Amino acid sequence: MFTNTQIDIETLPKVSDIALIPVEKSYIKIVLFNLCVIFISIIGTLFGLKFLKEDSKFDSIATTLIIGLIVVFIVQFVVLVLGFKNRKYALREKDIIYTKGLLNFSTTILPFNRVQHVEISRSFLARKLNLATLEIYTAGESGSDLKIGGLPEDVAESINEYLTTMLDDRV
Incomplete structure (x- = not known):
């Protein structure tokens, strides 16, 4: 006969009780370097397009995008640093x-x-x-x-x- 007994959740082992080992602190250099490469590539491309294309409307849009990307970069940087621990x-x-x-x-x-x-x-x-x-x-x-x-x-x-x-x- 099939039975399906309920488990008392209080008796289950807790993951929070396990001694976790942090990854090496120097790894943050790699994580942040990768982040910088991505954002510098995108922002650099936008800067290049902004100066190659002589259109005031595109110039305004590119400037807005660059400022937005810089804000996103700063937020991402802070989140990565704080979350690294x-x-x-x-x-x-x-x-x-x-x-x-x-x-x-x-x-x-x-x-x-x-x-x-x-x-x-x-x-x-x-x-x-x-x-x-x-x-x-x-x-x-x-x-x-x-x-x-x-x-x-x-x-x-x-x-x-x-x-x-x-x-x-x-x-």
């Missing part, structure tokens, strides 16, 4: 947890039994700072399900090796 992770016996965000805070818990593939990537700046990004893939998704940037290179390698060994043991 929330980028934390924890490796547990059966899963990995990652939290991030300020205005849009999220917690991702990925059980190891769903992991299909693990990768480590390192950009040019990340290599200079000895950092890496760990990407964990599960079945049925078209991208990584969990991406943790700002890990020390040796920590990312250790987690990668641990998960790969776990995957090999399942086969």
Whole structure:
């Protein structure tokens, strides 16, 4: 006979009780550099178009767009800096947890039994700072399900090796 007993929510383990490890503080340099590159490219393009195109109406629109982009850049910069302290992770016996965000805070818990593939990537700046990004893939998704940037290179390698060994043991 089918039964479906109710679970007492008070007895469930709380994610907030887990000791999360913050990503490396130097990773903020990479995050902010990427933000600056994007906004400088867009604003630079608008400046170039503004001076190449001799149209007062376009000049007015471009100036408004540039000012708007500068305001968006400043807001995004502040949100990234303030939210950076929330980028934390924890490796547990059966899963990995990652939290991030300020205005849009999220917690991702990925059980190891769903992991299909693990990768480590390192950009040019990340290599200079000895950092890496760990990407964990599960079945049925078209991208990584969990991406943790700002890990020390040796920590990312250790987690990668641990998960790969776990995957090999399942086969």
